[in-house]
Amino acid sequence: MSNFGTADMVSPLRRVLMKMPGSAMETEDWQQWNYSGPLNGDLLRRDHAALVSVIENFGAEVLFLKDDSPDLADAVFTHDVSLMTPHGAILCRMGKELRRGEQDLHAAFYREQQISVLGSIQSPGTVEAGDCVWLDAQTLLVGLGFRTNPSGLSQLEQLLAPQGVSVHGFDLPVYGGSAACLHLMSLISMLDHNLVLACESMLPVRLLKLFAKRQIETVAACEDEFRSSGTLSTNVLALAPRHCVIVDGFAETRGRMEASGCTLYPFSGDELCLKAEGGPTCLTRPLLRQD
Numbered sequence: 001m002s003n004f005g006t007a008d009m010v011s012p013l014r015r016v017l018m019k020m021p022g023s024a025m026e027t028e029d030w031q032q033w034n035y036s037g038p039l040n041g042d043l044l045r046r047d048h049a050a051l052v053s054v055i056e057n058f059g060a061e062v063l064f065l066k067d068d069s070p071d072l073a074d075a076v077f078t079h080d081v082s083l084m085t086p087h088g089a090i091l092c093r094m095g096k097e098l099r100r101g102e103q104d105l106h107a108a109f110y111r112e113q114q115i116s117v118l119g120s121i122q123s124p125g126t127v128e129a130g131d132c133v134w135l136d137a138q139t140l141l142v143g144l145g146f147r148t149n150p151s152g153l154s155q156l157e158q159l160l161a162p163q164g165v166s167v168h169g170f171d172l173p174v175y176g177g178s179a180a181c182l183h184l185m186s187l188i189s190m191l192d193h194n195l196v197l198a199c200e201s202m203l204p205v206r207l208l209k210l211f212a213k214r215q216i217e218t219v220a221a222c223e224d225e226f227r228s229s230g231t232l233s234t235n236v237l238a239l240a241p242r243h244c245v246i247v248d249g250f251a252e253t254r255g256r257m258e259a260s261g262c263t264l265y266p267f268s269g270d271e272l273c274l275k276a277e278g279g280p281t282c283l284t285r286p287l288l289r290q291d
Helices: 041-058 102-113 150-163 205-213 223-228 251-259
Strands: 013-019 061-065 082-085 088-091 117-120 132-136 139-144 166-171 188-192 195-198 217-220 237-240 243-247 263-267 285-289
Touching: 013 041, 013 237, 041 061, 041 237, 041 243, 041 263, 061 102, 082 102, 082 150, 082 285, 088 102, 102 117, 117 150, 132 188, 139 150, 150 166, 166 205, 188 237, 205 217, 217 251, 223 251, 243 251, 251 263
Parallel strands: 013 061, 088 117, 139 166, 195 217, 243 263
Antiparallel strands: 013 285, 082 088, 132 139, 188 195, 237 243
């Protein structure tokens, strides 16, 4: 069995890359990193351990980045830094300049694990994998905004063309501005192959029409909870079809997912998620999804 490869966002999660919260999350200037306040290391580790426990109890293998770089406070959010494909990884170039350098940690990890690297995004291109959503092995959705630009999209197209992947770009709204973290995955989370959680009022019309064309049903997130949570009410990690990890709270959105047949696994994210702009998808880089 291969030790890597993902072709969608919902097939059973077998291996995932995570990173313990580093000391930089406590010591760096929280305002510069766009956190909502100073962070407590004990609470960060509590929240992270709760998420790891949920994932391991479901049966997935968790691998950890070991580096604790003193100036990479966001390195805990492993999802954004590399994109896994069925044939290997792509190293991203972060739109948030403070995060540049994290790709070297991922490159070293892939070398150690003997996982193929298909290529890397080069200047002036930027891609953050939070803007990338696999619908299937031949269809990648990409959000264009403050974190991923047209040059990065073009490079993704070139890297994925040999795999027969069609890349669809969608402009994202301004929302909280250039300092805030708004990815395509801030607006949508795949719950099943044919089911997506979405903040519908924020979606590009072309994307909503694509879902309809693909017969993908939309669960509408509660708009008030979307805003009060800083987009984290829609940040949902599928462990398997309709088995999903959520940040605890946001009862209305949770109820709508449960009404669509989803089994939910909440964890406390008060410190790590709500204060630091990243949910369970951001904290995980799926390496292998396989039935």
